[in-house]
Amino acid sequence: MSISVRAAERGDVPALVRLRLANAERHVELDPTVYRVPDVEAVRRHFEGVLSGESKVVILVAEVVGEVVGMAEVVLLADPPDHQILAPCRAADIHTVVLDGHRGEGVGSALLAAAEQAAAERGVSIIHAGIFAANKGAVRFYSSAGFGPRGTLLSKEQDASVDG
Template sequence: MSILVRDAGLPDVPTLVRLRLANAERHVQLDPTIYRVPDVEAVRRHFEEVLAPDSKVLILVAELAGDVVGMAEVILLADPPAHQILAARRAAEIHTVVLDGHRGAGIGAALVSAAEHAAAERGVTIMHAGIFAPNEGAIRFYSAAGFGPRGILLSKEQGPPAD
């Protein structure tokens, strides 16, 4: 069966919500201290907003035999401000979801390839794929697509302010 990757539209919102929630449930199993299952209505509103023509988010879906089985969300980032030391390069974040039972069939690779092409058409020269838990599958997937380490993101948990 061939994989069709296309731009998402408003009729895809219920499926996009289902994909986001399935992805959230899978991530909560990885680390419930980092991930959560978001409110269904908030997810629906998000996708309705980002499917607007002037959005800074690109949503692509992958169809297999007429069923949507995956999506890629590409968030176009603002250029670094002139006062920062980073060279001005158009960047984007990518988030990819493929439903259980369809992984390993090239769907994710097709989504990433189409997302990279769509981002490049918008001037993006660097893509980021953030992985915030020991998700070896995601690391293998994005590494196979050519992603690699770029710097280090440090974080620190903070308690409430001292009185």
């Protein structure tokens, strides 16, 4: 099976929407209190906007036999402001999606390798993959690709109502 990875184009928007919604459905199964299935039109507008001009997001697609079966988004992050203690470092977040019928075939690995190359070409020296701990498959995938812990993200839910 031949996998080709290329930069996404405007004509890929329907496939990108399908991938985002499929990914959302998988995540809702993990925890419906954390994840949701976004509005289809909002997703379409997002991808059309990203692909219409200069963007801080690089989108790559993976094709198998001419069908888009996966995508990777590389979201370029701003350097920390001068007042913060973090050393300046060009960084990016990465998000990958592979359709269920094509998992385990090397599609994710091909996307990740191309995304790392695209990030390096843009001067990125660190890539973050924010993974929900319950998503064991994604943790395993990124760990096997050399990603490891870099700090701990702690959170606390609180009552968001404000008495005024």
